[in-house]
Amino acid sequence: MDTMRERFISVTSRLLDEDRRLAVVLAEISMDGFRPAQERHPDRVINVGIREQLLVGVGGGLALTGLRPVLHTFASFLVERPFEQVKLDFGHQGTGGVLVSASASYDWPAGGFTHMAPGDVALLDTLDGWTVHVPGHPDEAEALLRHAYAAGDDRVYVRLSQQSNAAPRPLGDLRFQTVREGRAGVVLAVGPLLDNVLAATEGLDVTVLYAATVRPFDDAALRAAAGRASADVVLVEPYLAGTSAAAAGQALVDLPHRVLPLGVGRAELRRYGTIDEHTAAHGLDAGSLRGRITGFLR
Amino acid sequence: MTQVSADTGLRYEDLDRLIALMTGAEKHGPAATSTLDVLWVLYDRVLRVGPGNARDAGRDRFLLSKGHGPMAYYAVLAAKGFFPVDWLPGFGAYDSPLGHHPDRTLIPGVEISSGSLGHGLPLGVGSALGLRAQGLDGAAVWVLIGDAELDEGSNHEAIAHAGSAGLEALHTVVIDNDSATHGWPGGIASRFEAAGWSAVTVDGRDHAALHAAFTAPHPGRPHAVVARVEKKF
Numbered sequence: 172m173d174t175m176r177e178r179f180i181s182v183t184s185r186l187l188d189e190d191r192r193l194a195v196v197l198a199e200i201s202m203d204g205f206r207p208a209q210e211r212h213p214d215r216v217i218n219v220g221i222r223e224q225l226l227v228g229v230g231g232g233l234a235l236t237g238l239r240p241v242l243h244t245f246a247s248f249l250v251e252r253p254f255e256q257v258k259l260d261f262g263h264q265g266t267g268g269v270l271v272s273a274s275a276s277y278d279w280p281a282g283g284f285t286h287m288a289p290g291d292v293a294l295l296d297t298l299d300g301w302t303v304h305v306p307g308h309p310d311e312a313e314a315l316l317r318h319a320y321a322a323g324d325d326r327v328y329v330r331l332s333q334q335s336n337a338a339p340r341p342l343g344d345l346r347f348q349t350v351r352e353g354r355a356g357v358v359l360a361v362g363p364l365l366d367n368v369l370a371a372t373e374g375l376d377v378t379v380l381y382a383a384t385v386r387p388f389d390d391a392a393l394r395a396a397a398g399r400a401s402a403d404v405v406l407v408e409p410y411l412a413g414t415s416a417a418a419a420g421q422a423l424v425d426l427p428h429r430v431l432p433l434g435v436g437r438a439e440l441r442r443y444g445t446i447d448e449h450t451a452a453h454g455l456d457a458g459s460l461r462g463r464i465t466g467f468l469r
Numbered sequence: 470m471t472q473v474s475a476d477t478g479l480r481y482e483d484l485d486r487l488i489a490l491m492t493g494a495e496k497h498g499p500a501a502t503s504t505l506d507v508l509w510v511l512y513d514r515v516l517r518v519g520p521g522n523a524r525d526a527g528r529d530r531f532l533l534s535k536g537h538g539p540m541a542y543y544a545v546l547a548a549k550g551f552f553p554v555d556w557l558p559g560f561g562a563y564d565s566p567l568g569h570h571p572d573r574t575l576i577p578g579v580e581i582s583s584g585s586l587g588h589g590l591p592l593g594v595g596s597a598l599g600l601r602a603q604g605l606d607g608a609a610v611w612v613l614i615g616d617a618e619l620d621e622g623s624n625h626e627a628i629a630h631a632g633s634a635g636l637e638a639l640h641t642v643v644i645d646n647d648s649a650t651h652g653w654p655g656g657i658a659s660r661f662e663a664a665g666w667s668a669v670t671v672d673g674r675d676h677a678a679l680h681a682a683f684t685a686p687h688p689g690r691p692h693a694v695v696a697r698v699e700k701k702f
Contacts, residue, residue, distance in 0.1 A: 194602055196595075214602035225591050225626035232595015235580065237526065238602065240595075255585065256623070260592060263582045265574045 175312040175331035176273045180204035182313045183241060183271075186320060187212050192239045193320060198226040200244040200273070227253045230268045231260030239268065239320060246272035246288035246330065254294060262298055267324035271316070275332035276410050276435045277449040280442070289435035292385065293414045295328055302327045303386035305362035305409065310339035311383050318345070334363035334409065334446060342383055347392035351379040356403035356468045357396045359419075361385055364409050364455060371460035377468070385415060390422035402428035405464050407455070411435055431467040433460065475520045475550030481509050487544035491560035491567075503646050503673070503698045504613060505541040510679045511611060511642075512545050520550045523578050527605045530596055532581045534589020535615040535644065536570040543567055551578030587621025590614060590641060594627045597639040597691075611640045616657060617648035625660075631691045632665030639691040640683075641666075644673060647700045661693040673698040 173181070180201060187193050187208050194215040197205060202218050209216035215238075219225045223244060230240035242249065249272045250257060261268055276289040295301050302325055306312035312331055319327040340348065347359065350369065353376040360368035361382050372379055378400045380392060385408075397404060402423060406415050412434035419430050435453050442452065450456050454463060479487070484505060511531060518528040533542055540560070547554045552566075559565030566575035570584030581592055593612035600608045618624065631639050643657055653660065658668035667687035671678040673696030682694045 194599070214598070217598055219626070219630050222626035222630060224587075224623040225594065225630055228588060228591020228623060228627065229595035229598060229630075231588075232592040232597070233599040233602075235530075235592065235596050236599030236603065236605075238599045256588065256591070259582070259585055259588055263572075264592075265582075 172335075173309055174333055175306060175309045175335070176201065177204070178309040178313050179243070179271055179273075179316060179331055182316055184208035186317070187215060190239070190320065192237070193241060194233050194238045195241045195243065196226055196230050196233070198223050198244045198248065200248075223248045224253045224256055227256035228260050231256070231264060231266065234261065234266035234268050234324070235264065239324075241269045241271060241320065243271045243273070245274040245286055246291045247274065247286060250291040250294055250328070251288055257295075258298055261326050262300065267326040269319045269327045269329065271329045271331060273331050275330060275334065277446065278333040280444050280446060280449045283443065284439050284441070289411045291330065292328075292408075292410045296386070296414065296417075300326055301386060302384065304329045304384050306331065306383050307336045307362040307365050307381075308339035309335065311342055314342050315383065330362070330410075332363050332409065336363055336366040340365075340381060340383070345384040347380045347382045347389040349378065349392075349396065350381050351377070352399070353377040354400045356401050356405065356464075357393070358405040358407060358464060359393065359415075361406075361408045361415075364407050367450070367455060367457045367460055368407050370457035371464060375465065375468075377464070386418075388415060388418035388422060390418075393419060393422045394426065397423055397426060397428060401468075402426050403431075403468055404428060405431045405467060406433060407460065408432070408434040409455070411437065429467075431463070433463060477548060477550045477554070479548035479554075481513070483548060484509065484541070484544045487547055487554065487557060488540045490554070490557040491540045491543065502541050503644050504535070504538075505544075506674050506676060507613065507642055507644065507679060507696050508541055508545045510676050511683065512549050514680055515683045516611065517609070518578075520578065523551065526603070527608050529609045530580050530593075530611065532583075532589045532593050532596070532610065532612045533571060533579070534581070534583055534593075534612050535586070535618055536583030539569070539571050542571065546576070546578050552576060586615075586618040587623040590624045590627040593639055593641070594631050594636065597631070597636045598634075600638060601636075606638070609638055609640060611642065613642045613644065615648055616643055616645040616653065617650070619643065619653065619657065619660070620649055620651075628661060628664045628666070632661070635665070635689050636691045637687065637689055641691070641693045643693060643695045644698060645670075645695050646698045657695045658693065666691045666693050668693040668695065670695040670697060672696075
C-alpha cells in the first residue's frame with residue numbers, strides 16, 4: 172500500500188491531465204514525485220523554491236485569475252509559518268484553494284519538533300469557512316482530494332499522514348459515520364486513530380463515530396448519537412487535544428453533556444524515536460485510550 | 470484589448486478636489502499622495518482596464534499592495550468611472566465601501582484586498598503565473614509597493630522567484646519616499662536587477678518620464694520602476 176502522500180502525488184498528477192483548472196504549487200517538498208507531471212504541465216506545476224510565504228501568496232494569485240490552486244508542503248511550513256498569508260491571501264480576498272499537508276503531528280519523530288504540527292487544525296479554526304479533511308487511509312485521502320479539487324472555490328485543508336487505519340471506510344457524504352452503537356457514551360474517532368479507538372472500546376457499550384472530515388463539524392450526527400446514548404462524549408483526535416472541544420460543545424449546547432478531549436499533548440515531548448512511541452507517549456495507543464475512556468465513563 | 474473607460478470628464482487636475490472629498494481638507498500631506506502621479510499615468514495611459522472590462526479574464530491587473538493612504542487610488546478610480554464620485558465623502562464610514570485599506574469584495578475595479586504589507590507582490594507573481602497557465606499572454610500585472618514595504622521578506626521571495634522564472638507579464642512600481650528606516654544601500658533598483666529583473670529609476674512626479682519607464686520593453690524579464698518622490702515627512 173502506498174502512503175497518503177504518494178497517493179496525493181499520483182492522483183493529483185492524473186487530475187492535472189483532466190482538469191485544466193488545477194494548478195499545483197510546491198516549495199521543493201515532493202518535487203521529485205511531481206516531476207513527470209511538471210514536464211507535461213510546466214505552467215501548472217510550479218515550484219517556488221524554499222519560500223513558504225510565496226507558496227501561499229502565489230496560490231492566492233492563481234485563485235484570483237480563476238484557477239484552482241493546490242498548495243503542498245509539510246504542515247509546519249504550510250499552515251504555521253505563512254499563517255497570515257493563509258488568512259489574507261485566500262479568506263480576505265474572498266477566494267479559495269486546497270492546502271495539502273504532509274507530516275501531520277509527528278510523522279517523523281526522529282526529525283524532532285521542527286517538523287511536527289499538532290496545532291495546525293486548531294490554528295485554521297481561527298479562520299472562517301475552511302473545510303478540514305483528515306483521512307484515515309490512502310484510499311480515503313484520494314476520495315477527499317478528489318472532492319476538494321472539485322469543490323468550486325471552497326477553502327479546503329487536507330491533512331495527510333503516514334499513520335493509517337488498516338482498511339478504508341466508504342466516505343459517502345462526508346458526514347460522521349456510526350461504526351458501532353452503544354448506550355454508555357459516544358467516542359468520536361478522527362482519521363487514522365479509528366483503529367486504536369475500535370481496539371480500545373472493544374466490548375464496551377459505547378457508540379463509536381468516525382470522522383474523516385472534521386470541519387464543518389457534523390453537529391447533527393453528534394447530537395443524534397448523544398441523544399441515543401449517554402451524553403458523555405470522548406473526542407479522539409490525531410492533533411492537539413481539545414481542538415474540537417468547542418465545536419462539540421456548540422453541537423451539544425442545549426443538551427446536558429460532558430466532553431473528554433483526547434489528542435496530542437500541548438507540551439513539547441523532546442523525544443525522537445518512532446511514531447508508535449509518540450502515539451503511546453500522548454496516550455493515544457489502544458491500551459491508554461481504553462483506560463482514559465473507561466475512567467471517564469465510570 | 471484596449472481600455473474601456475466610462476468618460477466621467479474628470480482629469481488629473483480634478484484629483485486634488487476628489488481627495489479633499491475624503492479628507493475634508495484642502496491641503497494634504499505627501500504620504501497620502503505619494504502615489505498620485507504614478508496611479509494617474511498608469512490608469513490614464515498604460516493599464517488596459519476600465520469599468521467596461523473590469524471583469525474580463527484578459528484585462529490588465531493593478532494590485533495596490535501598499536494599501537495605506539488609499540485616497541489617491543480611490544480618487545483615480547472614481548475619476549476613471551469605476552465607482553461614483555459620491556462614494557468618496559463616506560471614506561472610512563461604517564456604511565461606506567471605501568475603507569482606510571481597500572477591500573476587493575466591496576469596490577469595483579479593486580483587484581486585491583490589502584493593508585498588511587508584503588502580500589501584493591506574491592499575489593502578483595501568482596496572478597502572472599495564472600494568466601500564463603491559461604494562455605492569457607496579453608494581460609499585464611502591475612503591483613504597487615512602497616520602499617519600506619521592501620523590508621518584508623515575502624517581497625524578496627517574490628522578487629527572487631519572478632526574476633528566475635522570467636515573468637515578463639509582471640511589473641512592480643516602487644514608490645520611493647525614503648520611508649525605510651534602514652534604507653537600501655546601493656539603491657532599490659539594484660535589488661531587482663540582481664534578481665534578473667529589468668529596472669529603472671525615475672522622478673515619480675514626471676508624467677512623461679513615468680510613461681516612458683512604464684512602457685519600456687523588457688523581453689523575458691519582469692520589470693521594476695522605482696518612482697522617487699519627496700521624502701516622508
